[in-house]
Amino acid sequence: MPGPVSATYYNRALIADFMPFAPTDTGWLAETARGAADIPARLLGWQMTGGSSSTTDGFDKLRQAGAVARETLKQAAALRHGLDRTDLDTAEGAVILPDGTRIPYRDLARDAAATSP
Structure with missing residues (x-):
């Protein structure tokens, strides 16, 4: 929509x-x-x-929005597991903890929505 x-x-x-x-x-x-x-x-x-100006115009805006979303999901995982956000990584739709545990974004969405970006 x-x-x-x-x-x-x-x-x-x-x-x-x-x-x-x-x-x-x-x-x-x-x-x-x-x-x-x-x-x-x-x-x-x-x-x-x-x-096709919407592609040109939106490229940086969408990259920035995606980066904020990724970092907010990492922050939600960090708060949940008592870790520092900078110690976490992301790949293929999941936040990856230092021990290799993968948490799908969908499992963090509610916590991320309540977290200030």
């Missing part, structure tokens, strides 16, 4: 695509202009997509 309409979901990448610079131009002016595209997109809440 798609998210509700919200200015939170603005799309900077679509506006950056309309800048008069080649996509391969990584010069100061081109990068500054693309960065400035964030301002009107955010203020106006331009929630739109086109030319």
Whole structure:
């Protein structure tokens, strides 16, 4: 189910695509202009997509969200087992304790939801 309409979901990448610079131009002016595209997109809440810009726009946001979720699941496992989060690892949908015990994410979801990210 798609998210509700919200200015939170603005799309900077679509506006950056309309800048008069080649996509391969990584010069100061081109990068500054693309960065400035964030301002009107955010203020106006331009929630739109086109030319596959949702993939470009969402890539870093989704990676960051995934990293926060992973660390929150590790924190839930750490609290449950009296361990330090930094001593835990993750792989294939599970948190792995130092002794090799694997805890599936689904078994930690409720605790993670109650944990501040």
